[in-house]
Amino acid sequence: MIIPPGFASFSEYSDQFLRNVAVDNVIFGYHEKELKVLLQQPYTLEKWTVTGGYIKKTESIEDAASRIAFDRTGIKGLYLKQFGSFGNPQRVIDDGFTPQRIGKITGFELPADSWIFDYFVSVAFYTLTEFSKVESTKGELEADSRWWPVNELPPMMFDHAHIINEALSALRLHIAHFPIGYELLPEKFTLPEIHSLYETILGKSLDDRNFTKKLLLTKIITKLDETRKIGRHRSPFLYKFDKEHYQEGLKSGVALVF
Amino acid sequence: MIIPPGFASFSEYSDQFLRNVAVDNVIFGYHEKELKVLLQQPYTLEKWTVTGGYIKKTESIEDAASRIAFDRTGIKGLYLKQFGSFGNPQRVIDDGFTPQRIGKITGFELPADSWIFDYFVSVAFYTLTEFSKVESTKGELEADSRWWPVNELPPMMFDHAHIINEALSALRLHIAHFPIGYELLPEKFTLPEIHSLYETILGKSLDDRNFTKKLLLTKIITKLDETRKIGRHRSPFLYKFDKEHYQEGLKSGVALVF
Numbered sequence: 001m002i003i004p005p006g007f008a009s010f011s012e013y014s015d016q017f018l019r020n021v022a023v024d025n026v027i028f029g030y031h032e033k034e035l036k037v038l039l040q041q042p043y044t045l046e047k048w049t050v051t052g053g054y055i056k057k058t059e060s061i062e063d064a065a066s067r068i069a070f071d072r073t074g075i076k077g078l079y080l081k082q083f084g085s086f087g088n089p090q091r092v093i094d095d096g097f098t099p100q101r102i103g104k105i106t107g108f109e110l111p112a113d114s115w116i117f118d119y120f121v122s123v124a125f126y127t128l129t130e131f132s133k134v135e136s137t138k139g140e141l142e143a144d145s146r147w148w149p150v151n152e153l154p155p156m157m158f159d160h161a162h163i164i165n166e167a168l169s170a171l172r173l174h175i176a177h178f179p180i181g182y183e184l185l186p187e188k189f190t191l192p193e194i195h196s197l198y199e200t201i202l203g204k205s206l207d208d209r210n211f212t213k214k215l216l217l218t219k220i221i222t223k224l225d226e227t228r229k230i231g232r233h234r235s236p237f238l239y240k241f242d243k244e245h246y247q248e249g250l251k252s253g254v255a256l257v258f
Numbered sequence: 259m260i261i262p263p264g265f266a267s268f269s270e271y272s273d274q275f276l277r278n279v280a281v282d283n284v285i286f287g288y289h290e291k292e293l294k295v296l297l298q299q300p301y302t303l304e305k306w307t308v309t310g311g312y313i314k315k316t317e318s319i320e321d322a323a324s325r326i327a328f329d330r331t332g333i334k335g336l337y338l339k340q341f342g343s344f345g346n347p348q349r350v351i352d353d354g355f356t357p358q359r360i361g362k363i364t365g366f367e368l369p370a371d372s373w374i375f376d377y378f379v380s381v382a383f384y385t386l387t388e389f390s391k392v393e394s395t396k397g398e399l400e401a402d403s404r405w406w407p408v409n410e411l412p413p414m415m416f417d418h419a420h421i422i423n424e425a426l427s428a429l430r431l432h433i434a435h436f437p438i439g440y441e442l443l444p445e446k447f448t449l450p451e452i453h454s455l456y457e458t459i460l461g462k463s464l465d466d467r468n469f470t471k472k473l474l475l476t477k478i479i480t481k482l483d484e485t486r487k488i489g490r491h492r493s494p495f496l497y498k499f500d501k502e503h504y505q506e507g508l509k510s511g512v513a514l515v516f
Contacts, residue, residue, distance in 0.1 A: 018277075018279075018345075021276075058347055060347065085343045087313070088318035121381060123343045123345070123379060
């Protein structure tokens with residue numbers, strides 16, 4: 001726990017939070033065939049972390065996740081899905097998280113037996129957004145904040161690379177059972193565009209015809225009587241989401257196992 | 259946190275645990291068409307709780323869950339599946355969890371601003387076992403420990419009724435995608451027996467023929483050349499699990515959405 005400016009002591013700041021438990025948000029961003037994840041680099045570390053923060057005693061874990069996600073992305077109402085909690089004693093070792101180092105940066109001297117140096121359980125959420133819409137804002141405590149391609153991660157703190165992998169598995173399981181795309185594609189899109197969205201998130205190629213057939217069976221998209229010229233001889237039809245079936249799918253699920 | 263006998267002070271006992279985060283295990287038991295859940299009643303409360311406990315600083319959350327499950331059931335190696343974490347400020351209100359009450363029972367006077375009275379995030383796991391195999395052992399801190407039918411729960415502490423519901427949803431989702439039954443049915447069983455197992459866990463009736471068809475398609479059970487006489491004119495064939503397909507199904511999943 002790093003103390004932001006304006007607090008007189010460690011306990012004045014830390015007393016508002018639960019101890020030994022925190023929230024991590026894995027914020028995925030999709031944009032034109034790229035899947036990225038928002039990472040930050042605290043001043044205290046050379047390694048990177050997913051976005052996260054502490055839980056106020058007065059808020060639920062879900063409220064903490066929303067507050068922290070809003071802080072980092074400026075987007076309100078991001079759909080955050082809890083996918084697991086992570087906790088083991090190795091979470092504090094070898095990542096420069098020492099009383100000395102923290103004291104140097106914050107100006108507060110913490111006792112070496114403070115609970116802050118016991119491991120923290122991380123309650124982890126993920127979300128998926130359109131990353132060109134997000135201005136990632138680096139907090140006062142971060143040296144850097146940036147979108148990274150999910151398959152080219154920088155050195156990560158603790159088990160954060162593992163947390164991202166688990167979030168990705170949860171996201172992939174999710175899109176096999178629920179519709180996605182509403183906020184990730186333009187209002188009118190081509191079949192190749194939605195095909196690329198699924199391929200990018202799943203990280204594998206999907207047979208064209210089979211994909212289209214399954215997708216149309218779910219009725220979440222509708223063909224428009226309209227084409228888009230994308231090349232001299234190519235003018236594919238446009239599609240849009242069918243609001244009713246999409247909403248119904250969000251509730252009851254759709255069969256899209258690939 | 260209730261202090262067991264043999265400790266000289268609150269902090270001597272509590273210093274071995276993480277603060278404000280704990281583990282809860284929802285232990286389901288199946289036996290002859292009944293689905294039950296193991297609950298305990300602490301001395302400090304009139305209400306009941308799922309089985310749970312605190313996390314040692316030296317162990318992972320998974321190790322804590324296993325240790326606590328073994329304490330309560332005497333079974334080693336129970337398969338515990340994490341299905342969610344629960345935390346909100348309402349978790350401490352109105353359940354008799356006061357400094358006075360705890361002091362009276364434990365003999366320790368705790369300061370009212372102790373972290374023990376801030377809310378705890380619960381990392382929750384579930385498991386499913388054969389309840390006739392389990393001797394539920396009541397700890398020194400519990401007034402009672404008992405199997406309850408999942409649809410006839412006693413008054414529950416905090417959000418524990420909600421946690422049981424969420425565990426049940428997770429279990430139902432799980433059996434739609436992975437095989438179960440290996441430790442819940444006799445080695446050789448009839449189709450009505452495995453049919454009842456699924457109906458009991460899903461809490462709804464399943465069309466006989468449709469169920470059998472889907473189950474046989476998964477190849478996780480094999481028909482034996484053997485019958486069991488269960489009535490004057492009824493000698494249904496016996497089945498057993500096919501070890502190879504069952505194991506494969508545990509890894510890759512099976513399609514059993516009902």
